[in-house]
Amino acid sequence: MPTPPPSRADRRRATETRILDRARELFAERGFDRTTIRAVATAAGVDPALVMQYFGSKRELFTQAVQTLPAPPADLGSDALVDQLLGTLGLKLGGLPEGALAMMRSMLTDPAAAEYVRDALGRQIAGIGGALPEAEDAELRAALVVTALLGITIGHQLLGLAPLSDAPADRVAALLRPAVRALVEPRADAAGGDEGPAGP
Incomplete structure (x- = not known):
């Protein structure tokens, strides 16, 4: 038939x-x-x-x-959260969806695109911050992680910076891992990172 x-x-x-x-x-x-x-x-x-x-x-x-920006990560332990964040970066460096690239390219010249990105990143920050209940400054830590990954993505995908473009995604992730871990594990820097300079 x-x-x-x-x-x-x-x-x-x-x-x-x-x-x-x-x-x-x-x-x-x-x-x-x-x-x-x-x-x-x-x-x-x-x-x-x-x-x-x-x-x-x-x-x-x-x-x-452009409604293709990634959702915020689920509530995870710190090790799993670090792995997921760096895994997401690997996907971004491997090539973002066209909608996400369109939004990123437009966000600095178009107010509505900027607002859309701001809302999407705000949801990501809230999701990551929710996985850091022991941190007094969880939202700030989450914002630092999200904007650092965004900057790397822009440098790689939109600007084509040679050191980023030439490096394998797993190498970039490996170099970033200690910094991301320090941000998502507040106790890792509690021993001395926030005490300020020593006295004379």
Whole structure:
């Protein structure tokens, strides 16, 4: 029995997916400001009016295209948390989803993108901070971890810094491990790290 032709709803979903895929690629390559509806439509092989009909505006298209930032980690012990954080870094250095790259490229020039990233990072900070109940400054420690990993990701993925680009991800993670461990294990620096300079 022959396969029935795709329904109108199926064709619409396929077209929307194609538009979102092309938009994700262009936003990642050019950022929000330099990506146009016309360019997305051309890349997707559709009329610009159809993009507007499906998504309403470039802002809504962008919002739907970039909803791929990773969720915060679950509540873990410190060893598992360090492993998960460094494992996530390995994935980031191996290549981020186009939506995440688009958001990162746009966050310094587009206020809405910046707000989206701020919210996503805030959830990550809350998740990591929740795994550090013994630390009085858990939120600060979590923010330092998250922003350090973000900076490394930007240097590797968007700036292409040669020392980062040339180094294997496991080597980067190995060098970072003591610093991340010091941040997520408060007792590791309690013996002398917070006492300040010795007297004369």
